[in-house]
Amino acid sequence: MAYRWKNDLTRADVTPKSMWLNRRQIIAGAAGVGLVGSSAYAQDALTPNSKSDIESYNNFYEFGTGKEDPARNAGKLDTSNWTIAVDGLVDNPGEYSLNDLIGGLTVEERIYRFRCVEAWSMVVPWNGIELADILDRVGVQSSAKYVAFETVVQPENMIGVQRNVIPFPYVEGLRLDEARHPLTIMATGIYGEPMANQNGAPIRLVVPWKYGFKSIKSIVRISLVDEQPPSTWNLINAREYGFYSNVNPNVSHPRWSQATERKIGGGLFAARQDTLMFNGYDEVAGLYEGMDLATFY
Amino acid sequence: MIVDRINRATRRVPAWPIYIVAVAIAGFQFYQGLTGALGPEPINALEREYGELALKLLIAGLVITPLRTFTGVNLIKYRRAIGLSAFFFATAHLAVWAFLDVRAWSRVIEEIIKRPYVTIGMAAFVLLIPLAVTSNKASIRAMGANWRKLHKLTYPAVLLGGIHYVWLVKGWPAEPFIYLAVIIALLAVRFKPFRFQRARA
Ligand code: HEM
Numbered sequence: 001m002a003y004r005w006k007n008d009l010t011r012a013d014v015t016p017k018s019m020w021l022n023r024r025q026i027i028a029g030a031a032g033v034g035l036v037g038s039s040a041y042a043q044d045a046l047t048p049n050s051k052s053d054i055e056s057y058n059n060f061y062e063f064g065t066g067k068e069d070p071a072r073n074a075g076k077l078d079t080s081n082w083t084i085a086v087d088g089l090v091d092n093p094g095e096y097s098l099n100d101l102i103g104g105l106t107v108e109e110r111i112y113r114f115r116c117v118e119a120w121s122m123v124v125p126w127n128g129i130e131l132a133d134i135l136d137r138v139g140v141q142s143s144a145k146y147v148a149f150e151t152v153v154q155p156e157n158m159i160g161v162q163r164n165v166i167p168f169p170y171v172e173g174l175r176l177d178e179a180r181h182p183l184t185i186m187a188t189g190i191y192g193e194p195m196a197n198q199n200g201a202p203i204r205l206v207v208p209w210k211y212g213f214k215s216i217k218s219i220v221r222i223s224l225v226d227e228q229p230p231s232t233w234n235l236i237n238a239r240e241y242g243f244y245s246n247v248n249p250n251v252s253h254p255r256w257s258q259a260t261e262r263k264i265g266g267g268l269f270a271a272r273q274d275t276l277m278f279n280g281y282d283e284v285a286g287l288y289e290g291m292d293l294a295t296f297y
Numbered sequence: 298m299i300v301d302r303i304n305r306a307t308r309r310v311p312a313w314p315i316y317i318v319a320v321a322i323a324g325f326q327f328y329q330g331l332t333g334a335l336g337p338e339p340i341n342a343l344e345r346e347y348g349e350l351a352l353k354l355l356i357a358g359l360v361i362t363p364l365r366t367f368t369g370v371n372l373i374k375y376r377r378a379i380g381l382s383a384f385f386f387a388t389a390h391l392a393v394w395a396f397l398d399v400r401a402w403s404r405v406i407e408e409i410i411k412r413p414y415v416t417i418g419m420a421a422f423v424l425l426i427p428l429a430v431t432s433n434k435a436s437i438r439a440m441g442a443n444w445r446k447l448h449k450l451t452y453p454a455v456l457l458g459g460i461h462y463v464w465l466v467k468g469w470p471a472e473p474f475i476y477l478a479v480i481i482a483l484l485a486v487r488f489k490p491f492r493f494q495r496a497r498a
Binding site for chain 2: 049050052053056057061065067068120163164165166236252254255257262264265267268269270271272
């Protein structure tokens with residue numbers, strides 16, 4: 001089942017390791033002497049962000065609400081002996097070790113645009129496994145309609161949990177056909193290395209056509225269910241965050257215009273770029289045929 | 298006594314360095330944004346740094362009167378410099394937002410109208426403009442009692458600044474609520490009931 005989607009962004013034409021390590025410094029330096037023009041930017045729009053960008057600008061409220069908090073605090077996350085509970089409408093429920101769940105499945109590199117609801121974006125070279133492959137391994141029963149996910153809670157290691165900044169555990173969900181779409185992966189690495197804790201180690205969801213908060217991190221439970229499962233931001237504020245949360249420049253958000261976004265890592269004079277429907281992943285449009293996406297936002 | 302010593306010291310410490318420090322801090326943070334020291338999203342970082350400093354300085358300005366009435370420490374000679382520095386950072390905050398972040402006049406207008414937290418921030422800023430313009434000796438002399446009346450606008454301006462911050466955050470981080478609580482407390486001590494108690498005590 002793997003390899004059902006082919007990268008449209010490639011790393012080859014982009015970044016030798018020495019480059020992605022310090023792209024930001026290069027850009028910042030260029031900005032400092034006024035060299036960053038719009039042409040440099042246009043090419044930049046589809047270029048993977050540097051590893052340091054990806055690891056230093058995160059939303060992971062378990063580790064604090066500031067963008068730099070997760071990088072500072074997520075070192076405490078204990079990822080040893082990780083297990084994932086698989087339950088609900090599955091043939092093979094149980095506590096899976098990481099190896100039981102994904103061992104032997106094909107890990108691919110997927111270079112995806114990643115669009116946060118806060119109107120910033122990055123491009124990330126993930127290493128991950130199609131979620132469909134994992135679902136096949138656990139055996140989804142025909143009555144299942146949705147997949148629910150839950151993030152680990154380690155209160156003693158998570159300052160945001162101690163401070164109750166939002167309700168925990170963080171939960172998310174997808175419709176089964178969304179979960180089975182070839183674009184949907186469970187990522188374990190970035191740039192060919194195990195991902196940093198602040199990026200959602202040891203295993204996280206990546207759904208590139210939805211706002212970033214749908215791509216739940218550090219997963220400890222996967223449940224197959226027959227009703228639409230709760231999702232954290234929707235519970236906090238249903239008017240602002242819908243269950244679907246597909247990237248959609250035409251559905252304005254009360255806080256942020258979704259018409260444009262700024263790719264991080266472009267320095268102090270980075271321009272905005274237009275946000276694309278489904279974050280540019282038009283191949284998912286069929287999933288929502290006949291749905292009014294202004295109603296099901 | 299410590300209070301007397303502080304008050305005597307203020308005679309020797311002028312207020313003008315506050316302006317220099319404010320401009321230097323703003324300039325340094327801008328420079329940090331250029332060099333990458335503010336992280337991979339320096340526009341938002343700078344916007345936040347300036348906004349937070351504006352709010353802190355506005356609050357500092359509100360502290361001065363209660364500090365004098367409750368403790369006797371008199372820092373009134375620094376109040377204008379603190380207030381004007383607050384306005385300076387609020388202007389820088391607005392400028393970063395409009396020129397680096399949003400970048401299109403049509404969208405600036407649209408955002409101010411459409412997003413309540415931006416509307417509130419803008420209202421706070423607009424209230425500060427006449428205060429900044431009249432923060433000089435000539436205006437005080439020319440306006441007489443009206444000057445004090447006009448400068449009561451500080452209270453709604455700071456309150457709106459605090460609400461602006463609470464409104465824009467997601468979830469329940471502590472900081473904006475602490476700021477707002479401090480602002481409300483500093484406004485509350487200015488209300489009559491508190492003043493009477495003090496007079497009797
Ligand atoms: C007296 C005036 C103002 C004060 C005291 C103030 C203060 C603040 C503070 C404290 C923050 C949060 C910083 C942080 O998270 O650390 C903030 C954010 C923000 N302010 Fe203001 N502000 C003022 C005026 C304005 C105006 C006039 C605008 C625009 C018209 C504005 C737009 C914003 C925006 C868009 C943010 C959010 C930045 C983000 O996306 O993170 N503010 N402001």
